[in-house]
Amino acid sequence: MDFKSNETIYSQITEYLKKQIFSGSFACGTRLPAIRDLAVQCRVNPNTIVRVYAALSEEKLIYTDSTNGKFVTADAAYILQKKREFLREKSAAFAKEMREAGLDGGEVTEMLRKVFGSEEERR
Amino acid sequence: MREYAIGNIEKAYGKKGVLRGVSLRVPAGSFVGVLGLNGTGKTTLFNILGNMDRNFTGEVSLRGKEVAYMRTKLPFPEWRKVKDLLSFYERFYTFDRKKAERMLENTSIRPTARLRALSAGMQRQLNFICNFCVDAQVLLLDEPLTNLDLVFRGFIVESLIERAMEDRIILVATHEIKEFENLFTHVTVLRDGRLGPLTETEALRAQGKSVEDFYGESLL
Numbered sequence: 001m002d003f004k005s006n007e008t009i010y011s012q013i014t015e016y017l018k019k020q021i022f023s024g025s026f027a028c029g030t031r032l033p034a035i036r037d038l039a040v041q042c043r044v045n046p047n048t049i050v051r052v053y054a055a056l057s058e059e060k061l062i063y064t065d066s067t068n069g070k071f072v073t074a075d076a077a078y079i080l081q082k083k084r085e086f087l088r089e090k091s092a093a094f095a096k097e098m099r100e101a102g103l104d105g106g107e108v109t110e111m112l113r114k115v116f117g118s119e120e121e122r123r
Numbered sequence: 124m125r126e127y128a129i130g131n132i133e134k135a136y137g138k139k140g141v142l143r144g145v146s147l148r149v150p151a152g153s154f155v156g157v158l159g160l161n162g163t164g165k166t167t168l169f170n171i172l173g174n175m176d177r178n179f180t181g182e183v184s185l186r187g188k189e190v191a192y193m194r195t196k197l198p199f200p201e202w203r204k205v206k207d208l209l210s211f212y213e214r215f216y217t218f219d220r221k222k223a224e225r226m227l228e229n230t231s232i233r234p235t236a237r238l239r240a241l242s243a244g245m246q247r248q249l250n251f252i253c254n255f256c257v258d259a260q261v262l263l264l265d266e267p268l269t270n271l272d273l274v275f276r277g278f279i280v281e282s283l284i285e286r287a288m289e290d291r292i293i294l295v296a297t298h299e300i301k302e303f304e305n306l307f308t309h310v311t312v313l314r315d316g317r318l319g320p321l322t323e324t325e326a327l328r329a330q331g332k333s334v335e336d337f338y339g340e341s342l343l
Contacts, residue, residue, distance in 0.1 A: 005304060005335065006331050039288075
C-alpha cells in the first residue's frame with residue numbers, strides 16, 4: 001500500500017479496509033488478517049492496526065472472536081447500510097467540490113458518464 | 124515495563140560541548156526516530172545510552188543488560204569468530220542464542236567464519252541479528268539499514284514490526300525517514316546539543332504534516 005505521508009496512517013488503512021468490506025473483497029463473515037500480518041503487509045507500526053481494528057469494531061463492521069481473531073460482521077444488511085452512508089458522504093464531498101468549480105448536477109452527470117464510459121472501453 | 128527516562132545528559136569533546144543537556148521520557152512500547160543532521164551527536168548520544176561511553180554527566184533509567192545497541196560497526200576485533208560473538212552476547216545479556224542461530228541460517232554467515240572474512244553488509248546482518256536476539260527493554264539502532272541489500276532491509280523492517288508488538292522500546296537514529304516513518308510512533312530531533320520534544324507521528328499527520336515536513340521545520 002502507498003500511503004500519503006501527510007494524512008494519518010490510521011485513517012488511510014481504515015478507509016482501505018472499509019472499501020474492501022463494501023466492495024465484497026472482504027465478504028460477510030470473512031476472517032481479517034492478524035494484526036501482525038497486516039502490519040507487515042502495510043509496513044506500519046502494529047499499534048496503528050490495533051487502532052484501525054478498534055475503530056472498525058466500534059462501527060460494528062467487524063467483531064472479535066476471542067479465540068479465532070477478527071471477522072467481518074455477518075450482517076449483510078448492516079454492511080449495505082454502512083456502504084450507503086459511506087458513499088453518500090463521498091458523493092456529498094465530491095458534489096461540493098464540483099459546485100465550487102462551477103458545475104451543475106447535469107454537467108457533472110454528463111462528465112461522469114463519459115469518464116465511466118471511457119474506463120469501460122479501456123477494459 | 125517502566126518508562127525510559129534520560130535526564131540532562133552532557134558530554135564534551137575537549138572544550139566542545141556536543142550534548143548540552145539531553146532529556147527524554149519515552150513511554151513503554153514506543154518506536155522512536157531520533158533525527159538530526161550529520162555531526163549533531165546522535166551517535167555520541169547512542170554510545171552513552173548503549174553502554175559504550177561512561178564519560179558523561181546525566182541520568183539514564185535503563186542501562187547495562189537492559190539495553191541492546193546496534194552500532195554502525197561491530198565493536199569486536201576482526202580476528203574473532205561469529206560464534207565467539209554469540210558466546211559474548213550469551214554471557215553478557217539474556218540472549219536467545221537459538222533464535223540468533225536460526226536467523227543466521229537464513230544468511231550466508233557461517234558461525235565458524237572470522238569477522239574479517241565477512242563483507243560490510245554481512246557484518247551489519249550479524250550486528251542486527253545479535254542485538255535483535257537480546258532480551259532487553261531497550262533496543263538502540265544507529266543507521267541500521269546502511270550497507271544492506273533490499274532483502275535484508277525488508278527483513279529488518281519486518282523484525283522490528285514484530286518487536287513493536289511488544290511493550291519494549293526501540294530507538295532508531297537515521298536519515299532514512301522514508302523507510303521508517305510509518306513505523307515510528309514518535310520522532311524527536313537532535314540539534315545544538317539538545318533533543319526537541321518527543322512528537323507523535325500520527326498527531327503530526329493529523330495536522331497535515333509529514334515526518335519530513337516536521338524534520339525540515341525543526342531545522343529552521
